[in-house]
Every structure is written in structure tokens, then in C-alpha cells.
Amino acid sequence: MSVTNPARSSRPLQTAWIGGVCAGLADQLGWSVLVLRLVFVVLGAFALVGVLLYLVLWLVMPEQSDGPSAPGLESHSRTGMRSVADPNLSAVDVGVAVALGLVGFGLLWLVEASGWGLNTDALLAGVLGSVGLGLIWWQADRVSFEPAPEASGWRRVAAAVLAHWTSVLAVLVGIIALIGAVTVVVTRTEGVTEMGQLLLAIGVGALALLLAVSPWLLRARRSLARARQLAILADARADMAAHLHDSVLQTLALIQRQAADPKKVSALARRQERELRQWLYGEEPASGSLVEALTEEMLDVETDHGVDVELVSVGDTELTAELDAVVRAAGEAMVNAAKHSGSDRIDLYCEVDADLISVYIRDRGVGFDLAGITEDRMGVRGSIIERMKRTGGRAIIKTAPGEGTEIRLELPR
Incomplete structure (x- = not known):
């Protein structure tokens, strides 16, 4: 509306x-x-x-100001090709x-x-x-x-x-x-x-x-x-022109030069779309924050594996050693989803409450049997579950064959 x-x-x-x-x-x-x-x-x-x-x-x-006119109207008025209202009073x-x-x-x-x-x-x-x-x-x-x-x-x-x-x-x-x-x-x-x-x-x-x-x-x-x-x-137009020149036009030039590599083109387009949306609709995350670290991990996964990762965050906080472990666990979860789920989209959600920090990683891929994870599967056990235990948090995994996977990382504050 x-x-x-x-x-x-x-x-x-x-x-x-x-x-x-x-x-x-x-x-x-x-x-x-x-x-x-x-x-x-x-x-x-x-x-x-x-x-x-x-x-x-x-x-x-106030006086009625003249609105913007289409190109050529003024010249047509001067040359008599367009009728103009007479400002003088008629009889x-x-x-x-x-x-x-x-x-x-x-x-x-x-x-x-x-x-x-x-x-x-x-x-x-x-x-x-x-x-x-x-x-x-x-x-x-x-x-x-x-x-x-x-x-x-x-x-x-x-x-x-x-x-x-x-x-x-x-x-x-x-x-x-x-x-x-x-x-x-x-x-x-x-x-x-x-x-x-x-x-x-x-x-x-x-x-x-x-x-x-x-x-x-x-x-x-x-x-x-x-x-x-x-x-x-004028300042807004200048800012927009500078941003388009420094980001969008540069990305388009890179896409043109690498048109033969569809994977690279797709990754460049996704990265540019995310940067442009961030610039138009939201503020950039603070330097050294949890959301900034998750964003960097997300971009690495997109670039390296050619999947689309959508990040939604509610709240933010300063990045600590414990939260860095959470970020690394989230990165490993996204890499696993990109490699094994078969889905071309991953959802990443971060919520910062007063007493709990939660990070969700979800895909709609093939899923897997959680009970069948062997001890040598270090990607899930060592990089996600055990890492969260060592930081005082926990990792909750919900998955089943054919139903996708959701991993929830929780860390008390």
C-alpha cells in the first residue's frame, strides 16, 4: 500500500x-x-x-512553485508548439x-x-x-x-x-x-x-x-x-553516485570480465546484492561485534561454496573469546550445510537477549541421521558440539533424513 x-x-x-x-x-x-x-x-x-x-x-x-517539467516542454512553449495559459485576465x-x-x-x-x-x-x-x-x-x-x-x-x-x-x-x-x-x-x-x-x-x-x-x-x-x-x-545524490561507482559499477566490471565462470559471477552478484541492501535499508554492524563476525563467516561460505546465506539479526554485542567460538561453530555448521545438504540456501539467525545469545543455522536439504554420527565426524562433534561445551554453551541439532537440518547454538551471558 x-x-x-x-x-x-x-x-x-x-x-x-x-x-x-x-x-x-x-x-x-x-x-x-x-x-x-x-x-x-x-x-x-x-x-x-x-x-x-x-x-x-x-x-x-505560499506561492505555487513550478514542478519539474519533462525535457523539451520549455522550448516547445517558447517556439509556440505548445499552448501556454495566458496570465492576463480575460474579458x-x-x-x-x-x-x-x-x-x-x-x-x-x-x-x-x-x-x-x-x-x-x-x-x-x-x-x-x-x-x-x-x-x-x-x-x-x-x-x-x-x-x-x-x-x-x-x-x-x-x-x-x-x-x-x-x-x-x-x-x-x-x-x-x-x-x-x-x-x-x-x-x-x-x-x-x-x-x-x-x-x-x-x-x-x-x-x-x-x-x-x-x-x-x-x-x-x-x-x-x-x-x-x-x-x-544534492548530498544524497552525490553519496549515492559515489557508492554506486565504488561498489556496484566495480562489481559489474568484475562480472563482465569473469562471465565464463558462472559460480564466480553468482558469488559476486550475491555479495553485491547484500552490500547494496545493507547500504539502502540498514546500518553496518559495529566493528568487532558478533554480527560483524557472523557476516564475515557468511560471506566466506557464500564465496567458497556458491550458496546463498540469509542473515537476520536481533540485537548485537561486543565480540569476546567465548562468542568467537560460537562464530566458528556457526561457520562450521554453514560449511557442512553447503557441502552436504544439497540446498542452495542457508538461513542464519542471531538473537542477543539480556541473558542468552542464540545463533540458528538452518537448511532445507536432505538432512541426516543424528544417531548415526560416528566418533570420527569431527565437523559436527568436534567443531560444533564439543566447541560449544568448552565455552559453557550447548549445541542443539534437529535433523532427519529428507527434512533438512537446524542447529541452535546457545551461550548464556
Whole structure:
């Protein structure tokens, strides 16, 4: 079952009328963008609630970033071989916008006339502040005042300003509207001393300034976060490329040179598969640990005898002299299975508990008669059973002809 991350709302500036909030919410919720715009207009007529909500969402919702495109799409768009959405408003959009504006103005007049709305001073300050912030934020979304590369000094800044003089004019009008809103709040607030008016002017002015520059601050923050993500991805790609070059590509070259030896090719492929799985899904065992020693024994058996050994470990511990004996016994058990079982796969399982260390070696081969082991069979008796007894542990062998073999090595801690 695949897991998908929930989509995050963003503002598509290509289809936006003002800030793209309604278009972004429509894409996220699957609603009609016209219905959402009408909802904001109606809410805006009641104490400017819709306007305040729109401004908050404008700040919270990031711009919609361009996703990765297939090779050739950009060139086809430039040469006219691929249609591109027109960012300008169509005649229908202009008509709908005018109609919504008239509806909003009529509702606002009706609410104010009925006495349900704001007083005149609060309404004037709210309208001026909203218009000022809207103009400034609208330009912040669409224009980046980058200096001209061919100029230098103040000429670079002047060239950038002249290239976007309409945007500069809109920002100036927005600043004037914000100053007007601050002036209305300060001068029309009753019961405040001169010192109180001064402090109020400083506080409201600072708040207006912070709101005005907040889009650039948020853009800088998002740009830094994006840069960090790109750096992490670049490091991951570089690490993966280096690992593939040092391991997989080298192994493929060895396989190509030794293609005439199927046994060697199979051993190289198994070793590389294990290393790649370990690198992708798990951590390497600690140096000088039990799991590391078992891994080395397992790889030797795979290389020397051409069988596939699958290791699963639960827990790990530092390798001691007693555990080294367990590793050697496990290695002898794997060698016996590779030589005599007739199976092409051996399972190796290691479990480290608080009071017991267990190692299991299992094959699904021909098995053997445990009672028929003679005294001269040093592989089973001397290298496995007796070795475990000398270290204070034990070896338990379960086998029967035709049923495979399971050897359990146990060592108390």
C-alpha cells in the first residue's frame, strides 16, 4: 500500500485575480473558484471579516512553485508548439470581477446603512489598510527588483526601478494608504493623551511596517528552507553516485570480465546484492561485534561454496573469546550445510537477549541421521558440539533424513 503526503494549499499566481487565495483553496478543496470568491466578498461586507481572512490566508499560503517539467516542454512553449495559459485576465474574468465588486460594495453599503457594520473611522482605517497591504503584497508576489547586470553602482538600482516603474508606483500608493490608515487610527482615537497618541502612532506604524514587509521576510525564510532541502538532496545524490561507482559499477566490471565462470559471477552478484541492501535499508554492524563476525563467516561460505546465506539479526554485542567460538561453530555448521545438504540456501539467525545469545543455522536439504554420527565426524562433534561445551554453551541439532537440518547454538551471558 502506497502512502501519499497530504497536499498543501498554495497560491497559483498564474490564475490569480489578487493574491491567488481563492484559486488555491479551490484547487485544494475541489470547489468552484467563483463560489469561494463570492463567499469572501459577502464576508467582507460584514465588518471586513472576509478581507481580514483573505489577508491572513495570503500570508499563510505560499506561492505555487513550478514542478519539474519533462525535457523539451520549455522550448516547445517558447517556439509556440505548445499552448501556454495566458496570465492576463480575460474579458469574462474582468466582467465577473466588476460584478463581484459591485455586489460587495452594495452589501457593504447595506450593512453600514443598517447599523450592523463598523463605525466610519474604523471602516475608513480598515479599507485604507487593506488597500495598502493588498497593493504592496500584490507587487511582492510578482516583481523581484533585481539590478541590471550590465550596470553598476546606483545605475543598477535605477535601472531596476525604471524597468518596474508601475510596480514602484503601486508600492508608493500602498505606503500612502497605510500611512493614511495609521493617521486615522491615531487621530480618531478618543480619550488618549498626547504621549499616548505618540506611543499609539509608534506601535501602529511599526505593526503596519511589519505587515508590509512580511511577504519578503516569508519569501526569504522559504527560500532558505528550499536551499537546505536542495543541499540535502544534492548530498544524497552525490553519496549515492559515489557508492554506486565504488561498489556496484566495480562489481559489474568484475562480472563482465569473469562471465565464463558462472559460480564466480553468482558469488559476486550475491555479495553485491547484500552490500547494496545493507547500504539502502540498514546500518553496518559495529566493528568487532558478533554480527560483524557472523557476516564475515557468511560471506566466506557464500564465496567458497556458491550458496546463498540469509542473515537476520536481533540485537548485537561486543565480540569476546567465548562468542568467537560460537562464530566458528556457526561457520562450521554453514560449511557442512553447503557441502552436504544439497540446498542452495542457508538461513542464519542471531538473537542477543539480556541473558542468552542464540545463533540458528538452518537448511532445507536432505538432512541426516543424528544417531548415526560416528566418533570420527569431527565437523559436527568436534567443531560444533564439543566447541560449544568448552565455552559453557550447548549445541542443539534437529535433523532427519529428507527434512533438512537446524542447529541452535546457545551461550548464556
